[in-house]
Every structure is written in structure tokens, then in C-alpha cells.
Amino acid sequence: AMSAEESDGSSVGSGASLASDSSGGGAGGEDGTPEASRGGGGASGGGGAKAKEAAMRRRRSSSAESAEGAGTGDDGYFEADDGAGGGDGGEEAPRKHKRGIVYLASIPPYMVVGKVRHLMSQFGKVERIYLVPEDASAAKRRKQSGGNRKMRFTEGWVEFERKKIAKAVAESLNATTIGGKKRSFYHDDIWNIKYLPHFKWSHLTEKIAYENRVREQRLRTAIAQSRREQAFYLSAVDQATKVKKMEERKGRKGKGKDGAAPSDGAAAGGAGSATAWFTKKKVRGSVKKLSPITRLITGLSVPEALAQLAFSQKGRAADVRHCVARAAGNAEVHLDVPPERLMVQEAFVGKNEQYPAMRYHARGRGSRAKMRYSQVTVKVRAMDDDEADRLVKVFNMPEGPPPPRVY
Structure with a gap:
């Protein structure tokens, strides 16, 4: 019986150790075993706690190692992504060379960008090229x-990929000489x-923009000056x-209501220079109908014009x-001066205002009609004596006055 109990105790103890190995905790007294077996289970439960602590330590160490490994992998990927560090998937970015720009002070005749x-x-x-065309007036x-x-170009700039090549060129x-084949157009x-140190393409674009602004400003200044002039x-x-006009009005007031004005030659007593005029401001009729009449009498003597x-x-x-x-x-x-010694020097017609027709009893469209008026001067x-003699001969002819003109 003792051997059986010992064997049972040993078996229980071994069972507790297995349980602690498998589950990490004591199981004594909870599964309906006898009290003796419970005591053995309690003794084996202390060993199970130690095993549990050991398992927890192993678990913490394994999690720390996994976290450390994950962190190392993330840093490497980030550096590779930045292009500065060593992950497994990162590639080295190509090194950028500083570009160089040369200045062409003169361009061979008719050489184009190509x-x-x-x-x-x-x-x-060659990265970029800019050539300045010649002046449009030239x-x-x-x-x-x-x-x-x-098309001809006067100057230009050429940008090379590497500054060293630009200096060497x-x-x-x-x-x-340009050289090449002897029959080439640009051989001789x-x-x-000239190499331009510390010169960038942005400087060239800024220079061109500044020149354009200066030209526009000069153009605006010239236009404003011409407008002021x-x-x-x-x-x-x-x-x-x-x-x-003020002088003319003053002269008319001093020389009469009807507008008689002796000219400078008349005041000096010269023949053929004394003039006088008359203006009628309200003459019924349009300029088109009155102009033939004024053209008819221009150049005639006053008696002949009246006739x-x-x-x-x-x-x-x-x-x-x-x-x-x-x-x-x-x-x-x-x-x-008598009328017999006068001639019509000038006769002209000008437009005047339109006055409404005086139709008090009319109705309809005719009541709103406007009559055209003109002014005749x-x-x-x-x-002189020759013109006066000619006039006397004309009026002393036996057949009488000259026939009327048709207008």
C-alpha cells in the first residue's frame, strides 16, 4: 500500500510538473484529488511559479529581440527611402554635377540653334541654349x-551638364576657327x-526679364511724352x-452790324483789296440745293450776278x-465803292439748324416735320481798271445783257 501511495504521489507530482510545464501554473486541490495529493500539488505549485516566471522572462526577452530587429529594419528602409542610407531595398542616388555656362560674344552669320x-x-x-536675334530694324x-x-543672331549662352566641360570648351x-570640312559654310x-564663373541660368532669365521690363518702361514713357505733347x-x-474768334467779334462790333470790313489794303488805299460781306443766317433750303447758285455767281461782277x-x-x-x-x-x-465797280469774290453756303415747321392746324406726321435752313455768305x-473796262464793254453791247446761265 505504501508503495502504491508513493507511486501515486510520485505520479501526482509528475503530473503537476507536466501541467506546470504545459500551462505554467499549479493545479493541486482543484481537480477533486485526495488531500495527500493536494499537499503534493501545493509543493509542486511552488515549482510551477518558478517555471512561470522563467517562461515570462523568456517571453519578454523574445519580444524585446523581435522589437529590436523590427526597429533596425525600419531605420534601414527609411534611409534607403531618403537615398542616404543602407536598407536592403535602397539604391544610391546619382551624384549631381554642377552645370557650367559659356557665353558666345558673337554668333557666326546665319548659324541657328540646331x-x-x-x-x-x-x-x-548640352542642356540649354539661348541665342539673341538681331534687331528688327537692322x-x-x-x-x-x-x-x-x-535670321541672324548676335550673342548667346550655352549650358553644359558639367562645369569642367564648360571650362575646357x-x-x-x-x-x-570652327573647322570641319573645308567646304563647310562655317569653316573659317x-x-x-568665354566661361562665366558663378553664373546660373536663372541669372540669364532674370536679365532677360529685366531688359524686357526696361524696354516696356521706356515705351510707356515715350507714349506718355507724345500724349502730353x-x-x-x-x-x-x-x-x-x-x-x-474773339478778335473777329471785336472787329465786327467796331465795323458795323452788317459786317463791312475794309482790309489792310483798303485802309492803305490800294485798289482791288477793299472787301465787304453780308451773311444771311436763315435761308430756306439745304446746302446741296444752294451750292449751285453760289458757284454760279462767284467771279461775276455785282451787276452781272444780280442780272x-x-x-x-x-x-x-x-x-x-x-x-x-x-x-x-x-x-x-x-x-x-459804287456797285458798278464791285465783283463777287466768294459766295459759300453753310449748314444751319433745323427748325420745326409752323403748322399749327396740321395733324399726323406732317405736324412733326422739320425744315432745313442754311446760311449764305x-x-x-x-x-481794278481792267475788270471795270470789261464790265462796261459787256453792258454796252447792242444785243443787251448776257443770257442767263442754267443751273
Whole structure:
């Protein structure tokens, strides 16, 4: 029996150790075993706690190692992603070389951008090229004089991928011929190249933008100056016109209501220079209908003009005849020149306002009608002796006065 109990105790103890190994905790007294077996289970439970602590330590150490390994992997990927460090998947970024720019002080005649790139690409990779075309006025003069009509460039900039190549190109090609085949168009042209240290392509674009702004500012300044000059000229013309009209009004007030005005020659007593005029501001009729009448009497003597206008029965001719008679009367009163020695120097028609028709009892569209009026000015002057003799001969002819003109 003792052997059986010992065997049972040993078996229970071994069972507890197995349980502790498998589950990490004591199981004594909870599974309905006898008290003896419970005591053995409690003793074995202390060993199970130690085993549990050992398992926890192993678990913590394994988790720390896994976390450390994960952190190392993340740092390597980040550096590779940045292009500066060593992960398994990262690649080294290519090193960027500093670019160099050379300045072409002169471009061979009619060389285009493609040809410049072809010649410069023999020494290294060319990034960008900028050539300045010649002035438009110079190109126009060359074409008008029979020159070549191709485009020409005056200067340029070439950007190489590496600064070292740009320096070598400037030092080796400056003041040398382009060369190539003997029959080449640019064989004997000479390069004029200079390397620009500390010069970037952004400086060139800023320079071009600045020059464009300066040119636009100069253009705006010139336009503003021309506008000011034009405004000053127009104001001066308006002022002169106003002064002239004021002088004319003052002269008319001093020389009579009807407008008789002895000229400077009349005041000096010269023959043929004394003039007088009369203006009728409200003559019924348009300019188109009155102009033939004024053209008819221009250049005729006053008696002849009155005779021509007397044959017409129209009211427009009567109005013009009234103007001629009043102008001759002004000359006779103010210049002391008889009508027989006067001739119509000028007769012209101007537009006047439109006045509404005086139809008080009319209705409809006719009541709103407007009549056209014009103003007629007739200017007469004294004739010289030859013109007066011709007039006397004409009126002393046996057949009578000359026949009327048709208008």
C-alpha cells in the first residue's frame, strides 16, 4: 500500500510538473484529488511559479529581440527611402554635377540653334541654349538692300551638364576657327567664347526679364511724352482759335452790324483789296440745293450776278440775290465803292439748324416735320481798271445783257 501511495504521489507530482510545464501554473486541490495529493500539488505549485516566471522572462526577452530587429529594419528602409542610407531595398542616388555656362560674344552669320547644339555636343552634353536675334530694324534694312533674308543672331549662352566641360570648351575653342570640312559654310569663322564663373541660368532669365521690363518702361514713357505733347498742341490750337474768334467779334462790333470790313489794303488805299460781306443766317433750303447758285455767281461782277439771279423765279435765288445786294450796299456805305465797280469774290453756303415747321392746324406726321435752313455768305471786293473796262464793254453791247446761265 505504501508503495502504491508513493507511486501515486510520485505520479501526482509528475503530473503537476507536466501541467506546470504545459500551462505554467499549479493545479493541486482543484481537480477533486485526495488531500495527500493536494499537499503534493501545493509543493509542486511552488515549482510551477518558478517555471512561470522563467517562461515570462523568456517571453519578454523574445519580444524585446523581435522589437529590436523590427526597429533596425525600419531605420534601414527609411534611409534607403531618403537615398542616404543602407536598407536592403535602397539604391544610391546619382551624384549631381554642377552645370557650367559659356557665353558666345558673337554668333557666326546665319548659324541657328540646331547647328550650335550640334557643334557643342561633340565635347559634352548640352542642356540649354539661348541665342539673341538681331534687331528688327537692322534685319529690315538688310532685306530691303537685297541682303540675305535668313535670321541672324548676335550673342548667346550655352549650358553644359558639367562645369569642367564648360571650362575646357571655353579655354580650347576661344579664338579658334570652327573647322570641319573645308567646304563647310562655317569653316573659317572664329569662336568667341568665354566661361562665366558663378553664373546660373536663372541669372540669364532674370536679365532677360529685366531688359524686357526696361524696354516696356521706356515705351510707356515715350507714349506718355507724345500724349502730353499732343495734348499741349491741341490746347494751343484751341486757344489760338478762341483768340482769333474773339478778335473777329471785336472787329465786327467796331465795323458795323452788317459786317463791312475794309482790309489792310483798303485802309492803305490800294485798289482791288477793299472787301465787304453780308451773311444771311436763315435761308430756306439745304446746302446741296444752294451750292449751285453760289458757284454760279462767284467771279461775276455785282451787276452781272444780280442780272443772273433776277431770271430765276425760285425763292432760293431771291435769297442769294438779297445777300449780294446787301453786300454791295455795305461796300458802298463803308468803303465808298459804287456797285458798278464791285465783283463777287466768294459766295459759300453753310449748314444751319433745323427748325420745326409752323403748322399749327396740321395733324399726323406732317405736324412733326422739320425744315432745313442754311446760311449764305457773299463777299464782294472792288475791281481794278481792267475788270471795270470789261464790265462796261459787256453792258454796252447792242444785243443787251448776257443770257442767263442754267443751273
